Amino acid sequence: MVPCAVNLSSVGVGAAIGWTAQALAVLRGERPGSPLRLSLDQASWASALVPLGALAGALPAGYLADAVGRKRALLGETAPMIAGWLLILFAGDAVWLLYLGRVLTGLGVGANAVLVSIYCEEIAQVRVRGKLGSYLDVLVCVGMLLVYVTGALLPYFWYTLVSLLPPVAFLLTFCWMPESPAFLVARGRVEDARLALAWLRGPDADIGPELRDLQNLMKRPSDGPRRVSCLCCSFPRVDRVDLKALAIVFGLMFFTQATGVNIFIFYITDVFKEAGTDLSPRMATVVIGAVHLVGTAFPTLTVDRLGRRLILGVAGLVNGLCLVVMSVYSFLDVEGYDLDAWRWVPLAALVIFMFMISAGPGPLCWFMMAELLPMSIKGWGSALAVAFSRLCVVLLVKEFPPMALALGLDVTYAIFAVQSFLGIAFTMWCVPETKGKTKEEIQRELRGEKRNVERTNEDC
Secondary structure, three states, X not given: OHHHHHOHHHHHHHHHHHHHHHHXXXXXXXXXXXXXXXXXXXXXXHHHHHHHHHHHHHHHHHHHHHHHOXXXXXXXXXXXXXXXXXXXXXXXXXXXXXXXXXXXHHHHHHHHHHHHHXXXXXXXOHHHHHHHHHXXXXXXXXXXXXXXXXXXXXXXXXXXXXXXXXXXXXXXXXXXXXXXXXXXXXXXXXXXXXXXXXXHHOOOOOOHHHHHHHHHHHXXXXXXXXXXXXXXXXXXXXXXXXXXXXXXXXXXXXXXXXXXXXXXXXXXXXXXXXHOOOOOHHHHHHHHHHHHHHHHHXXXXXXXXXXXXXXXXXXXXXXXXXXXXXXXXXXXXXXXOOOHHHOHHHHHHHHHHHHHHHHOHXXXXXXXXXXXXXXXXXXXXXXXXXXXXXXXXXXXXXXXXXXXXXXXXXXXXXXXXXXXXXXXXXXXXXXXXXXXXXXXXXXXXXXXXXXXXXXXXXXX
């Protein structure tokens, strides 16, 4: 019940991200429903302002998570999301109100990515941590599919109103959920942590060992509060393990975005229009949204069986090949070859691409962030990683239209393909396997210690 409640906010994130896929045609005046008539540049800003707002929202989210707690911070992030949707609904012909609404919803998007990842990882048991962490991306895709379908069926106003409902539903349900036990132990509130664990695990569960593990983890020097003062300011002190974990998480974020996945999310209708597929762009968008959702459900069944590294490697290979196919198709189309019998190719390639990105790097980068970062830097480290990811999205979404015009879609897709293949090398050489490992075992591996030796010593 708790994962479902916390991830209702992720449905709102998906709605905010996917909204432009169907709305841009209305905002540009190609379909009725809005007095706005956006230019190409204004439309690109309407898309890019959500990841830009997410960049700003992610940075304070980690601090708030440590200062007021995971639960209060999660409840607080719904305020800008709700305010943003209300501004978009009643923007009329004021472009600046539309822009402000998109920035505010973006603030909620950025904070959500930090807070939900941390909260879910801290309440999950080791045996289901991967499955529970995958729910974030599953519910994001539910939100995207929701706006894809409603955007194809409903008028602009009602379609936008539907996007407002998930954050409101989250606010009404999550207020009854417990605080993270790990946060409570870190604050010395052991009895509150015991009650939270009993609520999460059930009245008959033996929570003693889990509570002791949390207390022992907080007592380690490497996981306690470590700060250095300079010029009357207090800054976190990091060590080699912290920097290594941050570098791996930043790499996962970069190579996930470097495949161009958010280009296909924000501009999916335009991509299909350019490809000239037999299916209408609006219906093709719904198909891709459904595939995206099915793909995100895949890790909930496999990630704790197959492991993170294998899934990331296979997904990177398949995604790279799909992008190569799309690049070749675009090149042949521009050169004037007769492709009438092959109009299904870009749709098929994009379906496979979206399935694999959803089954691999899409969800894995988020909960591996929470797995890899030590408790001492998890708040601000997650905030920096999410902010970096959103910066990548802003650059891609804002620069994709001029990039595609200047280089052509064939070259653009080829660049994404090369980056996908480079992501495989990064995964194989730099990313540790976290399947079935406790927080302590993951930190040992980052320190370069032998897992088996440590376990043997503990048993002696």
